[in-house]
Amino acid sequence: MTKTRVLTGITTTGTPHLGNYVGAIRPAIEASQDTSVEAFYFLADFHALIKAQDPKLVEQSRREIAATWLALGLDTDNATFYRQSDIPEIPELSWLLSCVCAKGLMNRAHAYKAAVHDNEENGSPDPDRGVTMGLYGYPVLMAADILMFNANKVPVGRDQIQHIEMARDMAGRFNHLYKEQYFTLPEAVVDERVEVLNGLDGRKMSKSYNNTIPLFVPEKKLLKLIRKIKTNSLEPGEPKSTEGCTLFQIYSAFASTDQTEAMRTRYAEGIGWGEVKNELFELLNGQLSAPRERYQALLEDPGHIEAVLQQGAEKAREETTRTLERLRSAVGLGRFV
Known part of the structure; x- marks a missing residue:
């Protein structure tokens, strides 16, 4: 059976x-345990350099994210888990794709257009002020990530669909120029069932809004943050609507169907906000306490994390070295024999 x-x-x-857990990590880890799927998960640390020039932040984030995925049960036997920066064939493929990618395609990329728009709105005489080649060429590197492994499906948010379309464009152009089916045309997968969680202030949970609840924050801090979640002024005993309620939204993202319906009934009966927050804390802490312990243990053993990532990189490079050798030959850069 083809996976x-x-x-x-x-x-x-x-x-x-x-929000990261509900929207991306949980469904991806479930997929890693599906034997009908050949999953590739990577730390996009080259991409991180586009936005972050603080090496300590990048290094800490790489370690925390790797530990998070492992603590939550990523099946590294079934899935390939690696760091982007450990696969030198990816930036090389990025250059090959750059040489077939039209500049006009890059000009239409959402992130670049947004940066230009902001400069124009702010009256800058240079529409490209602050735009690095990393930001401008981001879609090419993303295409290399995908096409290197000939991925069939790429789960993304709606804001990333354009990048998958651009990867398809580059793959098709390369195949056409070099007259062979070197690349599979990837498909974007947008799961409409995945909920975007709201944060402490009711807006989308996002680092840029500083309204997040870290996944493995200590118990006391978790309770403190939950108590900060914005609610209305309805008193205990007054019926409350679940519609648009951040507390209920987060609760239902972690609760069973029966638990969710029971909480919906309690809202209608006028449960107090303090009680809802306590219930939410108990639910989250109950599910996250064991992974939190594993996470802390992993952070204290960076050598183990490194070994897992190196094993993943070795597994990935068994394929990428073969693929790159074939592509080099296709463009005329093969070995003399």
């Missing part, structure tokens, strides 16, 4: 939070 190849990258620019 479906699924590839996911995790940018190493921060500490994983509840």
Whole structure:
């Protein structure tokens, strides 16, 4: 049976939070345990350098994210788990793709257009002020990540669909120029069931809004953050709506169907906000306490994390070295024999 190849990258620019877990980590780990799927998960640390020039932040984030995925049960026997920076064939492929990618395609990339728009709005005489080649060429590196492993499906948010389309464009162009099917055309997978969690202030949970609840924060800090979640002024005994309620949204993302329906009934009966927050804390802490312990143990044993990532890189490079040798020959850079 031919397995479906699924590839996911995790940018190493921060500490994983509840929103990351619900939206990306949990479904990816479930997929890693599916024997019908050939999964590739990587720490996108080259991509991190586009936004983060603090080496301590990047290094800490790489370690924390790797420890998070391992603590939550990533099956590294079934899935390939590696650091992007440990695969030298990826930046080499990025250059090959750059040489077939039209500049006009890059000009239409959302991130670049947004940067230009901001400069124009701020009255800058230079529309490209602050735009690095890393930001501009980001879609090419992302295409290399995907096409190197000929991934069939790439789970993404709606804001990333364009990048998958650009990868398809580059793959098709390369195949056409060199007259062979070197690359599979990847498909973007947007799971409409994946919920985007709100943060402490009711907006989307995001590091940029500083409204996140870190996934493995200590118990006391977890309770403190939950108590900060914004609510309305309804008193205990007054019926409350679950619609648009951050507390209920987070609760339902971690609770069973029966627990969710029971909480919905309690809202209608007028449960107090303090009680909801306590219930949410108990639910989250109950599910996260064991992984939290594993996470802390992993952080204290960076050698183990390194060994797992090196094993993943070795597994990945068994394929990438063969693929790159074939591509080098295709463009005329093969060995003299």
